Amino acid sequence: MLALGEASERARLLDSGNTFVFARGDEPARVENTDVTGLIGALGRAGVREASSAIVLGNGATARSALFSLADLGVTDALILARSEANARASLAGLAERLGVRLQYGVWGEIPDADAVDVLVSTVSAPLPEATAAGLARLTGAAFDATYNHYPTALDRAARAAGIVQLSGIDLLVGQALDQIRLFTGLECPPEPLLDAAYAALG
Structure with missing residues (x-):
């Protein structure tokens, strides 16, 4: 996807794009990654605007975006829980070094x-x-389960039971959409109607 347009610096750094903006007039087609803004925006709306330490489960493209987002919040130390430490290192170590985040590794599950x-x-x-x-x-004081196909997940339920900040993949999906609406139209959209509709659809 990155080769389809002018990729943003963030998309190139993450080696991952999820949004294609068609060319307009003299402006070339663009490729962007809105996982990062979706994560940061959702955390900010929940009151989490800065952090210094984190745990990340997984080591794929979304984990790379999560690491980027956490670094933007100020995280300097992160524990990565993954099935394969070798794969986690291959995916995340170079990015973490560029972001100034020290990584440790543990076992998922x-x-x-x-x-x-x-x-x-x-x-x-x-x-x-x-x-x-x-x-x-x-x-932790805030748990963000970036998936929504099993909502509410065990982590969603555990976070609520513990009385900590709880965010789900729906919060990420809506956060991505807010940035995509802005990129496509130049207009800002409030999150509440999108969140209400998405959660209502899940029952």
Whole structure:
């Protein structure tokens, strides 16, 4: 996708684009990554505007966007929980170094023996066991499960039960859409009607 237009610096750094803006007049076609603005915007609306430490579950494209977003919030230390440490290092280590984030690695599906962190972001589509989700929720003040195909996920439920900030893939999806609307039309859209419609559709 990055080759279809003029990719933004962010999309090039992440090696990932999800939004194509058609050429207009003298302006070339553009490729952007709105995962980052979607994550940052959703966290900001929930009151999370700065952080220094985080846990990230997964090591794919969304995990790369999550790491970028967390660095923008001020995170300098992150624990990556992934099925394969080698794959996680290959995907995230170079990006983390450029962002100034120190990484440690653990195993996905296990509760790490770690200090509490400011934010936890899960980017894995496979459901977490209830006990694991509850253990992870106890390690943080804000849990963001970036998937929505199993909503509410075990992590969603655990975060609510723990009384911490809880965000889901719907919050990310709407956050992406807000930025895409701006890119396509130049207009700003409030998040509330989109969030209400999306959550109503999920029942």
